[in-house]
Amino acid sequence: MWTVMESPVGELRLIERAGALSAIEFTPWRQPADGRPLGERGDDHPVLAAAVAQLTEYFAGERTTFDLPVAPRGTEFQERVWAQLVKIPFGETRSYGEIAAWLGHTNAASRAVGLANGRNPIPIIVPCHRVIGADGSLTGYAGGMDRKKLLLDLESTDRLF
Structure with missing residues (x-):
């Protein structure tokens, strides 16, 4: 459906x-x-x-977590990466290297994490947009960089009003 x-x-x-x-x-x-x-x-x-x-x-800015049954399908490694993405809190970001470390790998696995991140079939709810470059730069996003920036801006806690 x-x-x-x-x-x-x-x-x-x-x-x-x-x-x-x-x-x-x-x-x-x-x-x-x-x-x-x-x-x-x-x-x-x-x-x-x-x-x-x-x-x-x-x-609408009224929800920071999701409570839905999800079943992303991918390789064993991809599914392990995606399981880490949901641990990134709303309004925060992590680098590809940090995700690799969470999985018990060295920073050399950052590229593999990035490829798995780009294959995430359930964006937003499995928040792949919260993964950025080690230098804080916005890096690729399967939905396009404009969407990634919009999602990160939506979650920003630095708003004045």
């Missing part, structure tokens, strides 16, 4: 499989890699409706 929602970062397509959120896609959408159809549109599906509600609250 799937649904579409409007957001400050453009339309998002949310995909549910087996009772869990399995993907959030930025426009332009692409065909599923496995060639299978997404199934029926299910705006009222409980997982999708909850995801839309929580994302709406997040974009």
